[in-house]
Amino acid sequence: MNPHRSPTTGRAEPRPGRTWQAAPVPSLRHELLAHTVPRLRGATAPGDELDLDAERARLARRDAARVPGLPTRAVPGFARRFEVETRTTSGPTPFPVHTIRRRGSRPRTTVYYLHGGGYVAPIDAAHVRYALRLAGHLDAEVVLPDYPLAPTHTWRDSHRALVDDLAVRTARQERVVVAGDSAGGGLALALTASLRDLRGHLPSHLVLHAPWVDLTSSTPTTYALDATDPWLSIRTLDAYAGWWAGDPADLGRPEVSPALGDLRGLPPTIVFAGTRDLLVAGCRLLADRAAHDDWPLTYLEAPDLIHVFPLLPGLPEAARAWRRTQEFLR
Template structure:
């Protein structure tokens, strides 16, 4: 049975995030345009106590087909890390880096003695995967060359992005990530798994009607929905690095994670999947939740 703290957040988070079904694509586009225009284009560090004293940040501008976008390099002060964590943030490909992503990323930096790189990639609906994927893959290759060890991690949409990057790095044949960590990753934007609607009915947060709209915008065209850069669970999974994946069952994305586990076994890919009954989307990132603490212990053990 989920903890009381989890149950409280399972009630509160969807309300804080104003979870709701899609009214229409046009209304949602307008809402997102207004929200994205008002969002600050700086790293949101307010949930990390003493951030400026404890961490240094270097902002690097990356140039993609649609223009420049930022990548933040966060390093614990007084250290010269040899490990790098490339962290891809979630948000359905329509929301940018939020304070919870930064809080989690800095925990990884301290626990692993690593720098963390957070690309602030261009968002749908105005941008698709084509506007950032190759550029972020180049960034991953560079950090893999410049570090003794590269970990790629992400949550939700960022988890799918992380897996898609791993596929691209493998296909390029250059330096690879040593490990992947995926939290409730969105790995099948076609929603081809027949159980998805049933799982979505129990999900208090993610709404399938919105996910379908976001998936179409991120793909850019129906022909791209099944591409491995967009739906990596449908790609060739052979030769990927060892991976740890988490998901709860009150999560619309759980069927996609289950499909990924099945296809990983067929491809002889070393994927460890931890699924916990009745937990909500990206539960390992929830603050002060016993289930998240267990996921954290498993993650740090895996990465060490």
């Protein structure tokens, strides 16, 4: 029997010494979201096959209907309190980079935030709301790159441009925090490792929420966790991973699966993960490797919580995660 899997619930059990009690038991609102989010997002149930052609068509329809820019209209009071500056990167595949600031502020901190969404979904209102929290409470400007997405694009179309953009910011400002959720969390780690390899100025901190760091799905327990994650599906993620990599040979590259690369010399990092999240397997791998590679990583694993719970609206567990994030960045 897997020593980190409950014989009664089938859920991943927190590893000894790593449990972070975000709540004595999951809140009622958390459980409501755990049951409604999959329906809202059309998650693939365990055992279901993903129709790749139908999924490509669905994503194409969504992209065709997408309004350019940040979804700020979904955030009440945005225009009154915040301003957005947008520029476009150069290179063969240009993409917009948005910077959010409080009106009238002069931020001394930059948060470079990579949004999640399986490398196929754009920035959504939850990302904007979290960016506003970062901007407001940390007195920061928040940079949101709207990087090109799969299946139309692969990691090769944006990785170097993102590294170059980040390098400019870390060279001119002392306090740059790189953060991200899910796929964006993995991308945040990959960009920082690439910046280290180029001997650039590193960010001061990394903040990663349930980062997707092993796109090969080779981390032990990943497939077992598929049965208990109410949101993510391994079949869907494997398809998205293949699209993002472009070439199966690229799946294990550190730019795509940073947990399999060199983790030495990285800045202080905090990782949040819940045990009802199949990506917790990769997060545990990061924690194991951090201890071996002398990487200052704070790993907080919350029993029975779902994917990217710190970004979900109105959760007491998210409020506690936010307080820990603020403490970490002080």
